[in-house]
Amino acid sequence: MTKQTLDSPEAIRFLVNSFYEKVQADPLIGPVFTDVAQVDWASHLPKMYAFWESIILGNNAYDGHPFRPHLLVNQTHTLSREHFERWLTLFSATLSEHFTGDTAEQVRQRATQIALVWSQKLAYLNS
Template sequence: MVRRTLDSPDAIKHLVDSFYEKVQADPLVGPIFTEVAQVDWSHHLPKMYAFWESIILGNNAYDGHPFRPHLLVNQKHTLTSDHFQRWLALFSETLSEQFTGETAEQVQQRATQIAMVWSQKLDYLNNDAYMEG
């Protein structure tokens, strides 16, 4: 398979589509998307194209609050660091299989930051905040 650079809306769409194919098939995170969140993929995927375009291309395509849906899902089913580690592993696998170059490396770093920060926020909400109350 020829790896390509991550430098256009088309390349980003390919990344997102390939990644979410892995997510849907995954036994740990797949059910979170399909059963708990009951994701409407025709609505979710364009949002993810816009989110990653904003990060990668800097085009401000995404307008929203990306953490909020995770809070809502977490109220139905506790999201753990295992979920975020799997999400990151699938994302990293997709990136390394299909993309090359400096932008792909930067996107890997950004995805790692997102997974770490969101995992820590939810871990705090799920554990520490309740223990203090």
């Protein structure tokens, strides 16, 4: 399979869809999305397209508070560092499998920052 650059809304949709296929199949974090958060994928995926488009393309497509849903889930199911590490592992694997170039590496770094900061915030709140 030829790797593509991460530079268009279509490429971002492919990234998000490929990533969330992994998430749903994952034994650690899949149940958090499906059973705990009961994610409605038809509404969640477009939000994720917009979130990553805002980060990658700088188009301000996302208007929301991305940390808030994680706080809500954390009230009933403690999200641990392990959850965020798995999320990051799956995200990074998706990038490596399908994408090439500087933007893909920048997105990997941004995802790493998000996972680290959010896991630290929740660890603080859980302590």
